[in-house]
Amino acid sequence: MINLVVKDLNKRFGGLHVLKDVSFEINGPELIGLIGPNGAGKTTLTNVLDGAIKPNSGTVYLNGERIDQLQPFEVAREGLGRTFQVTRSFRRMTVLENMLVPALALDHAHSRAEIVEKAMEVLEFLTIDHLRNEHAQALSGGQQKLLELGRLLMLNPAVIILDEPFAGVHPRLMEVIYRYIERVNESGSAIILISHQMDSIFSLCKRLLVLNYGDLIADGAPETVKNDPVVIEAYLGVDEEDDETHGTPEEEGATP
Ligand SMILES: Nc1ncnc2c1ncn2[C@@H]1O[C@H](COP(=O)(O)OP(=O)(O)OP(=O)(O)O)[C@@H](O)[C@H]1O
Numbered sequence: 001m002i003n004l005v006v007k008d009l010n011k012r013f014g015g016l017h018v019l020k021d022v023s024f025e026i027n028g029p030e031l032i033g034l035i036g037p038n039g040a041g042k043t044t045l046t047n048v049l050d051g052a053i054k055p056n057s058g059t060v061y062l063n064g065e066r067i068d069q070l071q072p073f074e075v076a077r078e079g080l081g082r083t084f085q086v087t088r089s090f091r092r093m094t095v096l097e098n099m100l101v102p103a104l105a106l107d108h109a110h111s112r113a114e115i116v117e118k119a120m121e122v123l124e125f126l127t128i129d130h131l132r133n134e135h136a137q138a139l140s141g142g143q144q145k146l147l148e149l150g151r152l153l154m155l156n157p158a159v160i161i162l163d164e165p166f167a168g169v170h171p172r173l174m175e176v177i178y179r180y181i182e183r184v185n186e187s188g189s190a191i192i193l194i195s196h197q198m199d200s201i202f203s204l205c206k207r208l209l210v211l212n213y214g215d216l217i218a219d220g221a222p223e224t225v226k227n228d229p230v231v232i233e234a235y236l237g238v239d240e241e242d243d244e245t246h247g248t249p250e251e252e253g254a255t256p
């Protein structure tokens with residue numbers, strides 16, 4: 001059973017109040033979209049949930065354990081993982097080594113052979129198994145995103161947060177990421193998907209959270225949220241066409 005309880009989170013950067021009494025709950029393997037304008041606080045919320053930054057006030061409980069004062073590796077061990085808007089891999093390690101690092105460090109329940117086997121299976125699913133002996137720095141931006149998604153699975157997370165996984169990704173890789181989200185969700189993990197791409201959000205998610213400059217202004221079924229005048233005024237009314245990515249779509253695919 002998955003239970004994430006976020007209660008009255010506040011985060012300030014100096015005079016900037018970026019999260020204002022943010023509260024929501026996740027029960028079970030939900031697939032939830034987190035949307036909102038640039039600067040709304042989506043990445044900041046992710047950073048608080050994964051332990052990278054501490055909130056000024058409020059609490060986060062994952063399956064009954066308080067996690068808002070833990071370090072990121074401890075939060076990962078508790079079962080919450082995230083990807084980054086700008087990918088972070090160990091650039092001088094190989095793809096396979098990148099996959100093994102978190103599990104070898106934190107997963108003491110499985111043998112090295114089991115961990116390697118799982119890593120290979122995940123790389124194959126992500127269509128980058130042929131790159132396993134390449135240094136991560138040799139990968140295209142899209143392939144690095146796939147590697148980060150794969151690494152996340154190595155700790156069997158209960159909850160994963162994907163921070164703009166489609167941004168700047170070639171359409172062919174988008175399909176792989178779509179399949180990944182569906183498979184990981186079906187296998188029992190809850191997913192929070194952050195994206196400016198409304199088509200993806202509406203086709204994948206059964207519930208939407210809308211963050212508007214620190215305020216969680218909506219939490220509900222996509223159809224309800226889509227027609228909520230407050231949400232339309234704050235976000236959906238805005239033409240997001242030019243806002244879908246922070247990078248340039250890549251020319252490279254996952255396979256040569
Ligand atoms: N470490 C920091 N120090 C100071 N201000 C910060 C810091 N991190 C984020 N901010 C500010 O907090 C606000 C929220 O930023 P955040 O990155 O969380 O937004 P976002 O919703 O993820 O936006 P985007 O859709 O562009 O990714 C912005 O005004 C940003 O400039």
Ligand SMILES: [Mg+2]
Nearest residue numbers: 042043044085
């Ligand atoms: Mg962001």
